Amino acid sequence: MIEAAPITTIMRALADPTRRAVFERIANADEITVVELTRGSGVTQGAISQHLKSLKQAGLVTERPEGRNVYYRAQPEGLEPLVDWMSHYGVFWRERFANLRTLLKEIDP
Numbered sequence: 001m002i003e004a005a006p007i008t009t010i011m012r013a014l015a016d017p018t019r020r021a022v023f024e025r026i027a028n029a030d031e032i033t034v035v036e037l038t039r040g041s042g043v044t045q046g047a048i049s050q051h052l053k054s055l056k057q058a059g060l061v062t063e064r065p066e067g068r069n070v071y072y073r074a075q076p077e078g079l080e081p082l083v084d085w086m087s088h089y090g091v092f093w094r095e096r097f098a099n100l101r102t103l104l105k106e107i108d109p
Contacts, residue, residue: 006058006059006081007081007082007085009057009058009059010058010059010060010078010079010081010082011082012054012058013054013055013057013058013060014058014060014082016051016054018041018043018047018051019051019054019055021041022037022041022048022051022052022055023055023060023061023074025037025041026055026061026072026073026074027074027076030073031064031071031072031073032071032072032073033069033070033071033072034048034049034052034070034072035069037052037072052072058078059075059077059078060074060075060078060079061073061074061075061078062075
């Protein structure tokens with residue numbers, strides 16, 4: 001069975017729409033600073049920092065300090081527990097739909 005703690009942490013991190021938007025901006029950039037993330041987001045720099053903290057704890061982003069700036073980069077392997085969990089249920093639903101298809105063919109040949 002898949003361990004629940006990392007999946008729960010990842011789901012909680014991505015459940016917030018603002019945090020998800022921050023993650024998407026990071027994922028679409030090679031590297032990005034807090035200042036760049038704040039610009040045009042309508043969210044304060046402090047709020048962005050809190051969202052980054054949650055994303056780091058979930059293993060979804062990493063940081064690289066350079067001088068006065070800290071650069072953030074998406075860590076795609078952080079999504080692996082969630083992808084594994086979704087794959088598990090994908091198999092479950094494919095089997096159920098196949099069974100339903102068979103049943104419907106038996107009912108109405």
